[in-house]
Amino acid sequence: MKDFIYSYPTKVYFGEKAAAKALPAELAKVGKTVMLAYGGGSVKKSGVYDEICGYLRDAGKEIVDFSGIMPNPTYSKVQEGAALAREKKVDFILAVGGGSVIDCCKIVAAQAVTEKDIWQMEFKDHEYPTAFLPMGAVVTASGTGAEMNNGAVITNEETNEKAGVLGAHAGFAVLDVNYTMSLPAKQVLSGAFDTLSHSMETYLGSPRDITLSDEIAEAVMCNVIRNIRLLLKDINDKEARTELMWASAMAENGILKIGKVTDFQAHQIEHQLGAYTDCNYGQGLAVIHPVLYRHMYKDGVKQFARMAQKVWEIPAAGKSQEELAEAGIQALADFVKEMGLPSTFTEMGITDKSVLKKVADTCNLTAGCCKKLSREEVLEILEECW
Numbered sequence: 001m002k003d004f005i006y007s008y009p010t011k012v013y014f015g016e017k018a019a020a021k022a023l024p025a026e027l028a029k030v031g032k033t034v035m036l037a038y039g040g041g042s043v044k045k046s047g048v049y050d051e052i053c054g055y056l057r058d059a060g061k062e063i064v065d066f067s068g069i070m071p072n073p074t075y076s077k078v079q080e081g082a083a084l085a086r087e088k089k090v091d092f093i094l095a096v097g098g099g100s101v102i103d104c105c106k107i108v109a110a111q112a113v114t115e116k117d118i119w120q121m122e123f124k125d126h127e128y129p130t131a132f133l134p135m136g137a138v139v140t141a142s143g144t145g146a147e148m149n150n151g152a153v154i155t156n157e158e159t160n161e162k163a164g165v166l167g168a169h170a171g172f173a174v175l176d177v178n179y180t181m182s183l184p185a186k187q188v189l190s191g192a193f194d195t196l197s198h199s200m201e202t203y204l205g206s207p208r209d210i211t212l213s214d215e216i217a218e219a220v221m222c223n224v225i226r227n228i229r230l231l232l233k234d235i236n237d238k239e240a241r242t243e244l245m246w247a248s249a250m251a252e253n254g255i256l257k258i259g260k261v262t263d264f265q266a267h268q269i270e271h272q273l274g275a276y277t278d279c280n281y282g283q284g285l286a287v288i289h290p291v292l293y294r295h296m297y298k299d300g301v302k303q304f305a306r307m308a309q310k311v312w313e314i315p316a317a318g319k320s321q322e323e324l325a326e327a328g329i330q331a332l333a334d335f336v337k338e339m340g341l342p343s344t345f346t347e348m349g350i351t352d353k354s355v356l357k358k359v360a361d362t363c364n365l366t367a368g369c370c371k372k373l374s375r376e377e378v379l380e381i382l383e384e385c386w
């Protein structure tokens, strides 16, 4: 295990009526002007918006609406939010939504308090923001785990990059499964696959010998698979959705990453696919994972073989490590089908094959991955996903 420092800034309010506990207590600690940030309107349809406005009014806050944050949020939307926060002298940002809204707000929180351009700062000058407007998050779509970390995935439309930008941590997060029950089944399942993907990508990082973090990751993966199967029987199974909500946060709150360098190669490929196609995030991952793993596993055979046994419950008797690893990857591919997720880019509705080379040429190649992939091999992988 590598050396680490562990400390966590996000206070989690989890469970039924969590907002009623969280918001009066937390809003009392912040200034008067609150930016209420949300997406394309689902929160208004579901009634969550009215409920949150009620808490804000009861706390005597002035509300600055910041709406229309799109899935795969853009850098220009970040700039719009930062300009609004400055103009209205916002004291606090409350993000109400899924990963896209929360991520956008993390960078608004940073951009609002600096004259420097955050993209330039992070990607050209390799400097990271240290001052932020304070923010909180109310989760309406789980899966990404965005509520408990300070990484934000933002699409820069000018440079055609979808990249991880470091921003604010939410000081608190409200996780009440009732706020997610209006989410369409397709989004519930693609979000749950994102959680599985985070756990797998962390597990398959380095060091390659098993650590406590990996054993916790095995438990998270088993939990996610079991609860997804419950949802396949009844998408409104609240207990399963509740478990998945916490699994989502667990997979991205740093616990599984303690002492590890993560792999995250599938995410890096998916980010650039998203930059060029604006595709659904979890679906892209579902297509990429099995194909990518068939290219990688021989370089990390021990880890893949252990995952096959511990997570996919494949008996080891009579199998070599390679055979076990292959069986595990096949179990993952079968699970993608069982979930009704796409197995090819064409099934996802992507029609322009020319994007594949652009994705291969621009995606990050990660340090934690057991195999150092070449751009040619990434292109091969992408073509196999077609």
Ligand code: NZQ
Pocket: 038, 039, 040, 041, 042, 043, 046, 069, 070, 071, 072, 073, 097, 098, 099, 100, 101, 103, 140, 141, 142, 143, 144, 145, 146, 149, 151, 152, 153, 179, 180, 181, 182, 183, 184, 187, 191, 194, 252, 267, 281
């Ligand atoms: O915009 P509205 O109208 O709110 O509709 C949204 C959106 O269309 C809808 N939705 C959200 N809550 C709902 C709801 N519809 C009905 N009822 C509800 N309760 O769902 C759609 C998708 O929302 P979005 O926030 O885009 O989904 P998700 O949570 O999957 O977030 C995806 C984004 O998170 C990033 C992805 O790259 C992508 O941009 N990620 C962030 C990560 C992080 N910060 O750690 C890690 C992830 O792997 C991921 O990369």
